[in-house]
Amino acid sequence: MRSFYLSCLCALLSILSARAQELKSPDGNFILAFKLNNGVPVYTLQYKGKTVVNESKLGFELKDPGSFSKDFTIKATSTKTADETWQTVWGQQKEIRDQHNELLVQLTQSATGRALDLRFRLFNDGLGFRYEFPIQPNLRHFTIVNEVTEFNLAKDYKAFWLPGDYDTNEFETVTSRISEIHSLIDKAREPMAANSPTPNLAVQTPLMLKSDDGLYVNIHEAALVNFPAMCLNVDDQHYVLSAHLTPDKSGNRGYIQTGSNSPWRTIVVSDDARQILASTLILNLNEPCAIADPSWIKPVKYVGVWWEYFTGGGSTWQYTDNQDITIGKTDYKTLTPNGHHGANTTHVKEMIDFAAKNGFDAVLVEGWNEGWEDNTANVKEHVYSFTKAYPDFDVAELHKYAAQKGVKIIMHHETTSSVTSYERQLDDAFRFMVDNGYNSVKTGYVGPIQPHSEYHDGQYMVNHYLHVAQTAAKYKIMVDSHEAVRPTGLCRTWPNWLAQESARGTEFESFGGNRPDHTCVLPFTRLMGGPMDYTPGIFEGNLSEYGKSKAKLSTTLVKQLALYVTMYSPLQMAADLPQNYNKFADAFQFIKDVAVDWDNSYILEAEPGDYITIARKAKGKEEWYIGGITDENAREAVIKFDFLPAGKKYTATVYADDKDISWQVNPQKYTIRKITVTNKTVLKQKLAPSGGVAISVKS
Template sequence: MTKKSIFIILLLFCSSLFGQKPITVSSPDGLLKYRLNVTKEEIKYSVSYKGKDLIEDSRLGFNFQSGEFGSDLKIGKIIEQEIDETYELVIGKVRNARDYCNQVTIPLEEKSKSGRIINLVVRAYNDGIAFRYVFPEQENWNSYVMYDEKTQFHLTGNPQSLFMYLPGYINSHEALYTHIGYEDIEEGKLIEMPITFEYSEGVYMSITEAAIRNYAGIYLTKSSNVLEGKLSPKLGQEKIKVVINEFPHQTPWRVMSISDHLETLFETNILTNLNEPCKLEDTSWIRPYKTTFTWWNGNVVPDSTFSPGNNFETNKYYIDFAARNGIDLHGIYGYAETPWYYDDNFNFGWPGENVDVTKPIPCLNLPRIINYAQSQGVGLHVWVHWKALYPKLEEAFAKYQQWGIKGLMIDFLDRNDQEMILIQEEFLKVAAKYHLFVQFHGASKPSGLIRTYPNEFTREGTLNYEVYKWDTVINADHDISIPFTRMLAGSTDYHLGGFRAVPRSKFKIQYTNPLVTSTRCHMLAMYVVLENYLTLLCDKPKAYEGQAGFEFLRKVPAGWDEIKVPHAKINEYLTIARRKGNDWWIGTLNNSTERKLKLPLQFLEKGEKYIAEIYTDADDVDVDANHLNFQELEVDLNDVIELPLASDGGAAIHIRKIEIE
């Protein structure tokens, strides 16, 4: 049930007053403040927390084809709102969320003859600040061609900064992370968001964006010690970023999650708060899934009477594995680099002129696979290249629904310009019409749209475990950066499930049967730490069955009701506890430094007893990284569990309530 309480106060100020006195928006607890200064020459804002400026004198404005916007402005009627609303997420890191903030709408009107008006909307939460630009209907202006959005973030001091450089606007949003002081960030390089900062005073801030719709995605670059927004340009040129043909219109939100408790950056619901409510009338068909994904392991099958490939027998082998172990789905992508559908180019990355995603290749025998999977209670999802899919969107999705397909991985998007943002939303809309979930690969970060379109299960946008197949750069030190950056934007696909772990010194590149360099317990923990509503089990069946820890993967949920963060230190370690029903699932990730942590169980329900199933790194993981220790303990909220974490290690715990009959 949604409860909404909105209190609106209208205040009229003359423009001369605002030229002298800043407009201030404070969070409900009064600790966060957004201040706007409007002078004849420019618009600038600052953000402070507990009286300390984090962002100062940062410019706002635009450069349109019709001229710049940002000087010689007057202020119209300001609308102040207190928003207090609860809502339920169909899928998400919590079941119920609260949207509680103070909002101010500030009309900015040019004094010139054109009289263009843009409303600046600011929200101050207890855990962050967000602002966006709204273009209302008006007599003399109803469309624009935008060359630049001039939003800046001028940080104070020299906070430690964790972020990803990118080579250009067309990219897969995958790279290693850099952890340096703000002053050492290179000027002119493109930076992906989220970007996370740790101030010397023990305050944390992460900058990203929310509700990216009919607009270009934004990056950052550093210029004269200021971070400036850089919109992704329209394809084939660099000047035009956004074209809008009708008002009203609004930009995405520019979001700063802020707290002196690092765990708040994980627990906040600010991104879904800033998105519209669910647009789907019927969501009864939507639930998180676990699935096989055979591409990662190389479609490995045992020595037998058939060869691996695009055939019924290979898929039957994995469907049988899924059925035996309660895995919801089997993923069909094809074999080697050849898709499951007809493609005259026979290449994953570049569809041919005559590609047809509605025509399975004959040797696959898809009808037989569909019938067999249904007989075993296993669903199917398929891989497609977006360029092959988009021209036949309605036809393909209608056919997939007819076949009983549950959803699809849409790959190689590699852009976040306005056109691609619109295409992605179209994928979600049409997929929902045919009861299909969407998993975006080779794609930009999420922005909280899971509230509006809960069939957007996950996105990649990470340099992840697929890279083990061809490079040596992935390890636990990279893994630990992901939750503090990319995952702060939402659901994170990471090709989890490699169950053949070796110490770094013994790692070798294997495209088929790839190895991983973190411990077995580290891998188990990733299934809890990473938010992801389509959980992949990427290894071969023989790597799992009979192996220590596989029972944890069989039982761990893919969707959640509540989140708590007992431990967090940027780029060192992280513990996340997630609740589903009465059970808690806990994952702890460690970097390459061995350590011990103590886990208090204060998040458990008072007066209740629980059984904790605890998986920790064995003493000899430096020899065999697959070894682990397992124990069961009776616990309650007063207990503390000791977690010995090996180098590249982790821990995983399942806590279930003792039901008294």
């Protein structure tokens, strides 16, 4: 009799495993289906009756004890729903609704008895799913060799992609069919401070896709914690993408303990490109704010001792030209200064004065600390001191001077990727900041990682970046990380992690330029995971004016204004030199006025790589700001003001490209006009090639 019951149970489990488990989004537009194909977990995803993801495999291959992707049965399934609204500390909107349906599938591996759970959450803007590794008697620690997760598109989508690399996210985006990636990927790679290309055909996430039948699909990940970052292998003949985890240099992809889980794999889908930019799925998949009282965290608009290092005008990060430096032993007072050091007390006071006069919150100062002379060797572990200033940078005097002016100084911690040295100094560095009035820091990770066995996007470094943000929170310090792994929405959990670079920013304009479509792509790719410190606001785009560089900006001046709205960040820099803002004082007014924190955002027009128009309401104010940008093609933006309250009139100040200009011809010419608008107003505004429009709306 006992064997009869066991046979019945096995038969029941077999039927349960073969039958597809379905989950619908709250609005019914998405349908997720999960089942086992002869013990192999697979899923499909549909949107409005169209297949987005065809049958795709799930699971892992482990170093020991082997496969974690087959021979499964379904132990149990459960569903639940959620619908709540949470308050942001800062963001593109004050409140975010988290409405989703959830399916939990608990799997058991037949031969080993090992357990693996799959949790799916279906929102009105897409799907998130993750692997959960329950605590179990026969599995405690394991090493990942490969993640099997597939995204079987089965269509030759138009893709906006970066070549797969473990160390840099700073390539230019390539736009092509999936089938064309193989022929273009070698040309897409550029020499960087650190390059580690994937050995096979792969691209980075966030990956933006568009189908011929009008579907927009974005693939990324959320809540990347204690796990390597994911690239995507490309099967360019069958249009199947699959997970490619960043390894360490031993080839292992991740070291995992049961009782933990993977990041969420995310698929945002719409038939309207505007809804991709409006998606809150990635934020909703992250944990709530972990800081008990985040009231000290404030968005920042700043200027800095920074752009002058890139213009070719002669300023340097280094105090001296002597490269024979040993931190802790070299006495800088005995060395001859080079006479070009930018981070000196007198110059920083000038920047503090400029910030105070024009209403900016802070001044970033790069090159203030000992160690810059010998920062390119990439074999030296102890490169910088983060508590000792150069002789011409008076920390105490500048602390006092900035406080008198109501301005903060932003600390700079360039590590040159000497991670162990930075971690040893971290608490001392943050105490030094607190003692001297600093409440925010820009970190940098230029060059190959030390320890040399690690990559920028591997599990070790993913843990490091989060450790820095968590440690900073203990000292009430906000963080802006450059050259770090691309963001995955962790700013919800740790809102003191204000922004990241992790992409090709404005500095590349001085290295030879960014393409005109660059900032029309980034909101659909890099910014899907979180805000970017893009450093816009360059008014003098012809760098030959400074005597050395021949680089020219790839935008009009007005497009630089519009980026403050289209490139969302709670940390916005007016990156150009003060004399250029003084020269164009009427245009500079928009940068002085524009908010950095918002009650709401409205995506008015959008097409990846082509154009974006966004309106935002300033937090707690009856003010709105609009930014519209285009690629190398001129266009007419159609701006509807229906987001304004009904029955009221407002004054809109319109900053626009002048007639017959482009990013190549007279890019600094613009017009400013005032018009009266209501919620019924529709403005048709011409944008020059790689041009823009910026509008402030006030009562």
